[in-house]
Amino acid sequence: MPKLVISLTDSKIKSAISMQKKSFEKNIKLSDGGGLYLLLDRKGGAYWRFDYIRPISKKRATIAIGIYPSCTLARARAKRSEFRELLAQNIDPAIQKQDKQSQCRNNSFRSVADEYRKTEELESSTQRRNQFIWDKLYVAIGEFPIDSITATQILEVCRLYERQGKTDSAKRMRSKASQVFRYAIALGLCQFNVADQISGILKVGKTKHRAAITDEQKLGQLLKNINTHAGRGDIAIDYAVKILPHVFVRPGELRAAKWADIDFKNRTWSYTPPKTKNQTALQHIVPLSDQVLKLFQELYCITGYTEYCFVSMRDKTKTISESTINKRLKQYGFENGETTGHGFRATARTLLDEVLKFPIERIEQQLAHQVRDMHGRAYNRTKYLEERSVMMQAWSDYLDQLTHKNVE
Structure with missing residues (x-):
């Protein structure tokens, strides 16, 4: 007769975490049934895990879901349901997760921007001047999938430089981001150019004319x-x-x-x-x-x-x-x-x-x-x-x- 597992509740989890922080003796598993459990380590961390049998090799495997409490009990259970549906179709959830991560990396702003930059025909001096802009964009949104980036994210990074009085840098960052989004739309990687949506919001700096003698x-x-x-x-x-x-x-x-x-x-x-x-x-x-x-x-x-x-x-x-x-x-x-x-x-x-x-x-x-x-x-x-x-x-x-x- 299979072992009866009593489902977890938030109060049970919090109580177990509190006791674990006092004892620090060993790692503890709190099972929620169906392969889902919460691992409490000796340092006080709480990690959701899912145990399953791989469809082809029939070997036992474990896949990480998230960290409690940012990953809630309800969210962990939703993930368990998702993984069990995949297993019913003989799909290994760990392999699919790796494929999704790989796809996200290939479709990240950085990877799309790198491909776009190969199409530019610029003088080396212009490329060096633009590198500063690319570096700042990569730090801010480089690893995000390009179809998940919002206009607000672009605006926030541009305004970091706008608040320092660097309005030209802010405008160039928006412009470069816009060029990448246009390229991504042409490749079918996203539908909207969110950088264009903030073009009229950024401040316009005072134009500094080149020094010239007319006397x-x-x-x-x-x-x-x-x-x-x-x-x-x-x-x-x-x-x-x-x-x-x-x-x-x-x-x-x-x-x-x-x-x-x-x-x-x-x-x-x-x-x-x-x-x-x-x-x-x-x-x-x-x-x-x-x-x-x-x-x-x-x-x-x-x-x-x-x-x-x-x-x-x-x-x-x-x-x-x-x-x-x-x-x-x-x-x-x-x-x-x-x-x-x-x-x-x-x-x-x-x-x-x-x-x-x-x-x-x-x-x-x-x-x-x-x-x-x-x-x-x-x-x-x-x-x-x-x-x-x-x-x-x-x-x-x-x-x-x-x-x-x-x-x-």
Whole structure:
């Protein structure tokens, strides 16, 4: 005759735990019948377990359910019923649990994000900048199945940085999370982009514009200093700092310039900006003024045997580093933050418009910004190239004029 098991109650469990904490003699099993029992260890812990016979091997096995009291008696019994139903179908509950855990790991935010990041085509500098964002997201929600994450969870982690005044970091975290959710939806791993649901809730920080000089006298003094102090360091940096004000491209684009992209005959430099590579993949054309053409010809005699125009003197397979242009500009007598390499873009945009009176559409086009015609179509890369060539020559002549004023 099978042994009669009296079902557990919460009062019985609490009483047994209280006595166990006083004795600390040995582990105790409190059976609830049907294979379910509560294990009380000598340290005072209470753990739900389920004993059963494996369907195929017929060996005894035990599966953990949870810790009392966070896993209640009712919840433990529900799990017992679930496991017994599986056993009736010859399914081993331990194996199914492992499969579910494996599936959760494969569908976790971290694993989906790792797969998504392999599809991104980003410059190494951008990847390094984004790593901070990914690290914070992984710590907060990385191990959660992506279809279980809520908008509230995303908002909480973003607001941790928002409260510290790091509104840009908070917005970038939301944006990166949103990209992962869009990727997961395309793969059928979740149905909703919960990160998009908080896009209008986060605070908008004040935009900090890049430092730029728009005063003619100050700009002339800076150009004079650039020419006067040349030859006191890495020669590739000297030429980069001389050329950048004339072409007003992004400093990273200038640093990555390759000799294969410089057309001396047609006086152009053509390349695809990394910032728009994934969107348009269109080349940007920079017409070379007489002054810039001469500088590139001189530099070719120095670094023309390498792939890059502005090659590092320490490693001929790499370009000059990211911070070198700004560091060099700081040496020319201007206060920290008063001017930056990127600031030459704002300088050119302002003075080409206000002083030289060139059409803003041509200026924006030369800045590699997307400009549309009256029909809403984006101009192609060769549109108005002749007009832009005239503008770039006028700009170089204007910079020379400012330099000579300060020399006199």
